[in-house]
Amino acid sequence: MDIAGMDKSAGEILSSLEGKSLSVKDRMAIERQEMPSQDPNERIRNMNEVALGYTENMARAEALRCLDCKNKPCVEGCPVSIDIPSFIREVAKGDYKKAYDVISASSILPAICGRVCPQEVQCQKYCTVGKALKNVDKAVSIGRLERFVADRNTDAPIPEVAPETGRKVAIVGSGPASISAAADIRRNGHSVVMFEALHKTGGVLSYGIPEFRLPKKLVEKELDKLGKMGVEIRKNTLVGRTRTVHELLGEDGFDAVFIGSGAGLPKFMGIPGENLVGVMSANEYLTRSNLMKAYDSKKSHTPEYRAKRIAVFGGGNVAMDAARTALRLGAEQVDIIYRRTQEEMPARKEEVEHAVEEGCNILMLTQPVEILSDENGKVRAVKVRKCVLGEVGKDGRRKPVEVEGSDYEIPYDAVIVAIGNASNPLIKLTTDEIEVNQRGNFIVDENGKTSMDKVWAGGDIVLGAATVILAMGEGRRAAKGINEYLASLK
Ligand code: FAD
Ligand code: SF4
Secondary structure, eight states: OOHHHHHHHHHHHHHHHTTOOOOHHHHHHSOOOOOOBOOHHHHTTOOSOSBOOOOHHHHHHHHTTOOOOTTOHHHHTOTTOOOHHHHHHHHHHTOHHHHHHHHHTTOSOHHHHHHHSOGGGTGGGGOHHHHHTTOGGGSOOHHHHHHHHHHHTTTOOOOOOOOOOSOEEEEEOOSHHHHHHHHHHHHTTOEEEEEOSSSSOSTHHHHTSOTTTSOHHHHHHHHHHHHHHTOEEEOSOOBTTTBOHHHHHTTTOOSEEEEOOOOOEEOOOOOTTTTSBTEEEHHHHHHHHHTSOTTSTTTOSSOOOOOSEEEEEOOSHHHHHHHHHHHHTTOSEEEEEOSSOGGGOOSOHHHHHHHHHHTOEEEOSEEEEEEEEOTTSBEEEEEEEEEEEEEEOTTSSEEEEEOTTOOEEEEOSEEEEOSOEEOOSHHHHHOTTSOBOTTSOBOOOTTSBOSSTTEEEOTHHHHSSOOHHHHHHHHHHHHHHHHHHHHHOO
16 A cells, blocks of 8 residues: 555544544554555665655554553663653644653654664563564554654754863764763763764764665754754764874863774674675675765765675674665675574564565575685675574574585675674774773673773673664763763862
8 A cells, every 4th residue: 555545544543533532442453554665666776765654644543552551561671761652642642742852851863763773672572562462563663653753853952051061071983872972961061072983973873774774864963963062073083093092081181081983893704705806794885885875876986896696694684784785786686695594583574574575585594605706706606505493592593503515506796794793993902991801892880981990981882783772872871970970070
């Protein structure tokens, strides 16, 4: 059904319920409002957002499904504890401004989180409606409602800033952890300078997640807001090289430093052939496309490696983003090679479904064992091995077991490796005092404080590759610690 049809049927639901006092049974009987989206055949020819967002009728009809549970199980599943039933109540009433105020008391990036948060394993997983209907896909669509509310309030006022305190805080990185930390510290009247290694701010929100899932104008808007609050942003500044953490705290006169440098170091498989021409990390591939606009082949100075048959290794969101980008850049065949089954894939279910709808193939229970070369050192094929599922591992997923003697070759002319990211070691290498764990992630206490005096950290650099909402939560926790520390100074 197209968006007009979906809106009409939601309008009919609303008219049929008008003036009625709704019982739990009535609410449970309302059909879940699906998200309108671009037609798969159309969308693989453009970079525009796939999900189109609810209309007002759809949002209000969906909001009426909420039971306003007294024990609020959905809130327990939200990493930043948004008062979900309260904001949904306001949507049902049509007071979107009030709904926005409720959300923004806990989250500063609702338009972004409403789009990219894995709600099905967070708030929606605990929703009473989904539980009663024995299907998480039938839970109240909290994320879609959050997005609706955020999109209706794009002109929300800039947060107030307390009078200047004369204290200075350096923020390293400009991803969601750093954005949240910068906003909360600046609100308290401290001067904030954000240092970003790249020529664009936003971290993974800008260089990783593609435009068709998260329009960049939304990210720019959030960063503009920081600028309007008085946060100074210095791009092209690599902390650890351009300035060290010691220099920031010493001659540069900062009173505290927050490090939100993320997990941007791509992992590789360690199989033969990974150094061939045509093998890329998903980070490189997505950065070229998102940040350097490689999809605009007529204007881009850094075009993508052209390929018709592309193999993507991995089963997470990053693999789905790379595969779907490859289709949009003109690949004729995109195979996502994953050693378990679709059920164990860490990617969001919706992203996997979108990838399949668009024409990506998923080769399950398949493990790449070698990338094969042509006579010019370019990718010619991938040798893969069949797997079966074995015992359940520590993470609750069944482990893949390789089947000896089952190897075969599949022809490809490029490979994108999307099997995960680790933290970049640069800051640690130039700052001995910061303790890290075996994976290179910074170790912090319950306030986000590192082992180094005056230095806090949060986001993927602490958690390892995680999620936007968790990074935001980490940024806020560290900001609280920094604000308390600065308040304690004479
Ligand atoms: P980042 O967003 O990584 O930002 C770190 C910033 O620090 C970067 O801009 C980097 O350039 C900068 N930096 C690094 N080192 C230095 C230095 N030495 N000096 C100065 N600057 C530095 N999460 C979800 O919730 N939903 C999704 O759908 C989702 N999809 C994803 C898709 C992709 C392709 C990727 C890669 C990740 C995805 N994630 C998703 C994960 C999520 O984006 C991250 O968990 C989140 O962005 C981490 O935030 P952060 O602020 O810690 O770091
Ligand atoms: Fe509404 Fe579901 Fe939360 Fe209950 S658990 S308040 S039904 S969103």
